[in-house]
Amino acid sequence: MRGTVIYGPRDIRFEERPDPQIIEPTDAIIRTSATCVCGSDLWPYRGVDPVTEPRPIGHEYCGIVEEVGSAVRNIKPGQFVVGSFFSSDNTCPICQAGYQSRCVRGEFACPTGGQAPYLRVPLADGTLVATPYMPSDDLIPSLLAASDVLGTGWFAADAANVRPGSTAAIVGDGAVGLCAVIAAKQMGAERIIMMSRNVSRAALAREFGATDIVEERGDEGVARIKEMTGGLGAHSLVEAVGTQESMMQAIRSTRAGGHVGFVGVSHDVEIPGLELFYSEVHLLGGPAPVRRFLPELIDLIWNRQIDPGKVFDLRLPLEQVAEGYRAMDERRAIKALLMP
Ligand SMILES: [Zn+2]
Numbered sequence: 001m002r003g004t005v006i007y008g009p010r011d012i013r014f015e016e017r018p019d020p021q022i023i024e025p026t027d028a029i030i031r032t033s034a035t036c037v038c039g040s041d042l043w044p045y046r047g048v049d050p051v052t053e054p055r056p057i058g059h060e061y062c063g064i065v066e067e068v069g070s071a072v073r074n075i076k077p078g079q080f081v082v083g084s085f086f087s088s089d090n091t092c093p094i095c096q097a098g099y100q101s102r103c104v105r106g107e108f109a110c111p112t113g114g115q116a117p118y119l120r121v122p123l124a125d126g127t128l129v130a131t132p133y134m135p136s137d138d139l140i141p142s143l144l145a146a147s148d149v150l151g152t153g154w155f156a157a158d159a160a161n162v163r164p165g166s167t168a169a170i171v172g173d174g175a176v177g178l179c180a181v182i183a184a185k186q187m188g189a190e191r192i193i194m195m196s197r198n199v200s201r202a203a204l205a206r207e208f209g210a211t212d213i214v215e216e217r218g219d220e221g222v223a224r225i226k227e228m229t230g231g232l233g234a235h236s237l238v239e240a241v242g243t244q245e246s247m248m249q250a251i252r253s254t255r256a257g258g259h260v261g262f263v264g265v266s267h268d269v270e271i272p273g274l275e276l277f278y279s280e281v282h283l284l285g286g287p288a289p290v291r292r293f294l295p296e297l298i299d300l301i302w303n304r305q306i307d308p309g310k311v312f313d314l315r316l317p318l319e320q321v322a323e324g325y326r327a328m329d330e331r332r333a334i335k336a337l338l339m340p
Contacts (some may be wrong), residue, residue: 003116004321006057009047010329012322017056020112020120025071028124030081033063034144035115036312037324037336039174040265045325048267056113059085060148062140065128072124080135081128082147082298083121084290085109090126100126100291115321117340129294132302139301141309141337145179146297149335150308151290152263153179153240154297157187159261159284160236164188169214169225171250172240172264173201175311175335178208180238180261182306185209193234195221195249201334204310218245225253233258239285240264247271256280263288312337 003017020029035058043049044057062082068075075081087109088100095103109127112120121127135143142150153176162168168184170177173196184192185208194205197215205213216224226233233255239246242264250260251271262285276283300306314333316324317340324336 001117002319003113004057005054005113006044006051007054008051010045012045012057012325014319014321017113017116020118022067022069023120024122025069026123026125027069028065028072028075028121028128029067030061030063030119030121031066032061032117032119032340033080034140035318035338035340036060036144037115037321037328037338038148039176039328041325042329043265043267045329056116058113058115059108059110060144061110061114061119062143062147066118068124075124075128075130079130080133081130082143082294083109083128084151084294085148086287087121087123087127088291089123090291095126095291098292099289101287101289115318115338117318127291129291129298131298135302139309141312142301142307143298144337145175145308145311146290146294146301148290149175149311150179150182150297151293152176152288153181153238154183154293155288155290156180156238156240156261156263156285157183157236159259160238161259161282162187162189162236165190166235167191167193167229168236168238169193169195169234169253170238170240171195171246171253172238173198173205174240176263177238177240178204178311178334179308180240181205181208181210182308184236184238186300186306189236193225193228198331200313204334207310218249221249222252229255235259237261238263242266242269244269251276251279251281251283254279254281258282259284261285311335315339
């Protein structure tokens, strides 16, 4: 097969790769129906995360099971499945507590690279969730979104303790932040504030359920959120960027007793201890345990109650993956869908 390999900053190649094979008896081989470029793929693409040697890349996928190892019991060839970017046994104490992204047996779910027509997924039974039957083509973008951006936005809103009637604010207007709007609406937030100065992203946020758009950033953004919430700050803040500015904007926009769910991959963020001490906010974040939410998310998509696939505003053949990276890097696209 041909698959995607990152060689270094801005050097993405679609090239000949070995066909993935079953290695462990708990593995499955998936034929990819759709995959995509993640915001976090842009960190190595931009050279922020060093690339020391060429490696396969990509970790968002859905598709049809081709083959399973001898120890796989529940997942069967021919099923359409969605999985997370971390594999999980879904049985250890950490998984049982709902933190499958830190499974004691877990590893990266796409060791052969997700931006490829076939991939090997470890711990298939605990990692993959099958749909009731074969989805129609128009559902595939939303099911793909469930494998990362929707699951991550959902975790962020859950970690931010969004409750019926509450006020939620979102820092970061990428696909994850936009999906957090969908989550906050489903969780019953009365007011959903998206912090964005991008016209098309703000419009999609409104379509997903945002009630207010705040264009200010940093201290001015914090002041604006306070002004909108009687001087208190929002109950729930989602941080979906991963920089010092976005993290402090999230913490400072949260009222005392409120919650911050942070899912932007942290890059050189340092939180001043004394400020955190006096803030009296709850912080919970990290790589999202997408697997916890997958059954519910697939159900909502299957019943057409949510349409997170709208975050894909660029659709390309998989072999044009490098253009997908360029478009997202230059912010010409929110998220690029890649079709094998
Ligand atoms: Zn586990």
